[in-house]
Amino acid sequence: MYHVKEAFYTLQGEGGQAGRASVFCRFSGCNLWSGREADRTAAACRFCDTDFIGTDGQNGGRFADAALLANHLATLWPDRDGPGARAGTPYVVFTGGEPLLQLDEPLIQAMHARGFEVAVETNGTLPAPAGIDWLCVSPKGQNALAITAGSELKLVYPQTDAPPEHFAGLAFDHYFLQPMDTGPGTAELPVDTAVNPAVNTTAASVAYCLAHPQWRLSLQTHKITGID
Numbered sequence: 001m002y003h004v005k006e007a008f009y010t011l012q013g014e015g016g017q018a019g020r021a022s023v024f025c026r027f028s029g030c031n032l033w034s035g036r037e038a039d040r041t042a043a044a045c046r047f048c049d050t051d052f053i054g055t056d057g058q059n060g061g062r063f064a065d066a067a068l069l070a071n072h073l074a075t076l077w078p079d080r081d082g083p084g085a086r087a088g089t090p091y092v093v094f095t096g097g098e099p100l101l102q103l104d105e106p107l108i109q110a111m112h113a114r115g116f117e118v119a120v121e122t123n124g125t126l127p128a129p130a131g132i133d134w135l136c137v138s139p140k141g142q143n144a145l146a147i148t149a150g151s152e153l154k155l156v157y158p159q160t161d162a163p164p165e166h167f168a169g170l171a172f173d174h175y176f177l178q179p180m181d182t183g184p185g186t187a188e189l190p191v192d193t194a195v196n197p198a199v200n201t202t203a204a205s206v207a208y209c210l211a212h213p214q215w216r217l218s219l220q221t222h223k224i225t226g227i228d
């Protein structure tokens with residue numbers, strides 16, 4: 001049984017595929033936080049910007065097998081462009097919560113069978129199934145990585161327990177810094193354990209990328225544009 005908080009059609013807002021039309025599938029649950037605000041300051045990941053509890057969101061629900069969930073997600077991709085237009089390759093982004101608690105090879109194969117490329121947004125602490133086309137790992141503090149290679153490493157910055165230097169030698173194709181969103185509904189940040197809220201996280205990310213050109217800036221463009 002797959003538990004899905006919500007699913008929706010939007011533009012990928014972050015990282016190396018930013019701007020690409022995508023079906024997002026947000027799985028319920030995470031291994032680094034319960035999702036309850038009361039637990040945030042004691043959690044292994046404390047700055048999450050996402051509600052991933054339950055299955056009550058837009059197009060959310062419980063799906064008994066891979067074919068049922070894949071059919072549901074495929075309905076969210078729009079009909080083909082008009083005559084003369086080139087159809088973009090259908091693209092699904094599995095996120096969460098932590099998608100690698102639930103994503104498995106049958107679901108990846110079911111999306112491939114429906115013509116989709118498969119992307120994943122993960123905290124990197126759990127092993128990944130085979131067949132993922134675009135793998136984004138976003139490390140969280142001192143939580144050990146089970147995945148040390150992939151398409152992109154997208155580090156939320158700054159995190160005192162996870163400086164970029166810890167990851168610069170891993171085997172990813174692209175390296176991004178994404179400024180930590182410290183706004184309402186995201187981080188209730190303990191100053192000593194995460195990041196001082198007085199820091200301008202975007203300015204700090206820009207400065208780091210200028211000084212370390214291995215790293216590129218990833219802005220959360222869906223928040224800037226207000227599309228989701």
Ligand SMILES: C[S@@+](CC[C@H](N)C(=O)[O-])C[C@H]1O[C@@H](n2cnc3c(N)ncnc32)[C@H](O)[C@@H]1O
Pocket residue numbers: 030047048049050095096097098099121122123124137138154156178179180181182186187
């Ligand atoms: C909500 S997470 C879900 C996927 C997975 N659990 C993970 O952490 O990568 C999706 C993306 O949002 C990023 N993110 C979460 N909270 C953020 C925040 N306050 N500011 C910027 N990015 C954030 C994560 O690092 C991750 O790249």
Ligand SMILES: Nc1nc2[nH]cc(C(=O)O)c2c(=O)[nH]1
Pocket residue numbers: 010011012013014050095096121222228
């Ligand atoms: N548009 C949009 N792009 C995203 N890229 C990663 C997201 C996520 O929450 O995993 C996300 C999201 O929530 N919305």
Ligand code: SF4
Pocket residue numbers: 030031032033045046047048049050052096097098123140
């Ligand atoms: S950012 Fe990812 S790892 Fe951290 S609590 Fe949110 S869903 Fe879990």
Ligand SMILES: [Mg+2]
Pocket residue numbers: 049050
């Ligand atoms: Mg998001």
